Amino acid sequence: MTDMSKRDAVVSVGRIYCDLVFSGLPDMPRMGREVFARSMDPVLGGGAFIAAAHLERLGRRCALLASFGTDPLSSALAPQLETSGVDLRFLDRRADAGPQVTVVMTGEADRAFLSCRAGDAVPSRFETALQWDRAAMLHIAEYATLAEQPDLVARAKSAGLVVSLDPSWDDSLIYDPNLLAACKGVDVFLPNAEEARAITGASDLEDALDSLAAHFPLVVIKCGGTGAMLAASGQRHSAKAPKVKVVDTTGAGDAFNAGFLDRYLAGHPLPDCLAAGIATGSLSVQTTGGVPAPARNGRSIAV
Template sequence: MMTHAEKRSAVLSIGRIYCDLIFTGLGHLPVLGREIYASGMEIAAGGGAFIAAAHLAHAGRKVALAARLGTDSLSTGVEEQIRDSGVDLRFIEHADDAGPQVTVAAVVGQDRAFLTRRAGPALPATLDAALDWDEARHLHIAEYATLHEIPDLVSRAKEKGLTVSLDPSWDATLIYDRGLLQACEGVDLFLPNLEEAEAITGSADPEAALAKLSPAFPLVLLKGGAKGAWAMSNGRMLHAPAETVPVIDTTGAGDAFNAGFIDAWLNEASEDACLKAGIRFGSRAVQAAGGAKLLASGD
């Protein structure tokens, strides 16, 4: 018989769901007044909440999305992809004003630029039911913008006995907010990348940025792409190098890293093993266009 501790092993992932239009094979980014052509394009379900959830599901972790999804054709199209990923959709709220929600990604080499349209509020009507889910052990907040819209989200999760992770994600209107760290009080795992950490702390050096972030969180993870990743807790810093793999598209690699780290962390692995798991998941994600696209082939 399954024990209560074993039953509570699932992850609840909250955030906006996007239809990603990903253009690859570009020599440079578009400029005003001129047209350029991409040699490749993918249409994929996106958003950090889904991408992390898809990688968790691929790892065998039960995971559900708490999110709003539109009723337009683009939203309907990505819902089919999300369902095929094995992610539990019981806490999806369907609403006309939740779509279309789109991100256009222009990929040049190992870098990319994004153009995004958000639709409607982030708060799903299903949130209370999601937090009451008796299998949930952990809440992953895929972007600070979601917490900004639902400021009591962390405290509500903690009241239900959940651990919490948060990826600030890049949002120029919020990433420089001086109240960001205070708003994240109660978060167990803080998961910025180097650019986000620099914006929050003013420090480009990973060690200096970690030193400034560490007092606010029990565990801080810093994602550096080709530079690998760092972790700091209780003043102790670890670094793990990146894997050498063919890179097609880095979209969603950070979210895949989050999934790998969270999955290992929930399995009570060492921080070093958690870092390596995150890098392994992120390395898999960059080998196809779309943060969860490669998973559809069963790789």
């Protein structure tokens, strides 16, 4: 029998992307015109990996449940997995899993993403990951993963795990009228402001928060540079973000998730969790790419 007192780790599930981050754009590209970026950096991304890397930096053990390609681009970026500190025991290396590429375009006031997916969102080691004796939470980094495996939440709950979900923007899914029903059982719902409005149809964020609070025990809406707000059991809290020099906003929401969930699992009051999420997200935007510097001596567990 699993000793519940030893459960303190997160399993983060989702796709790993090979992000090509174009920074310092004077304007977003338009059809028929060419725009030159100040720099381009190839980095690993995807909400599952970014959140996992930040959790590890914060001292919270996190295992990445994902598939990763063996193609040249994936292989070239693979060392970033090894130096992230993330636990890789549940990682699949498969030829059909990549490359999953996102072109990230960031300017002073805007950003845009162009992505191409490959393979399945949920790798073969899913059941093994749920039975990991240290697992306390399953973090689902994008709704697309749940859409591909609808029983994901139910199986995690049966294994005794708390479940968090970041819907993540997907034009083909974000307006799905069945999204909220498909997320039944999720304990912590973590949309950003644009996603919250799209899912609820509410233009006012307070209304969106109230609407989502009717479906989930804890809802946290990330509002970018202005801060974040949450609702839980009749409580309402909000906090402002500090002014920082923004280099790249890629993965800031996933970094916020890590900061928030780390404190949440430790049993801290919700306002403290909110502050921790904002602090981690604010730190993330000051560097290129969503992943922090190598965590705790670059520790990782290879497959």
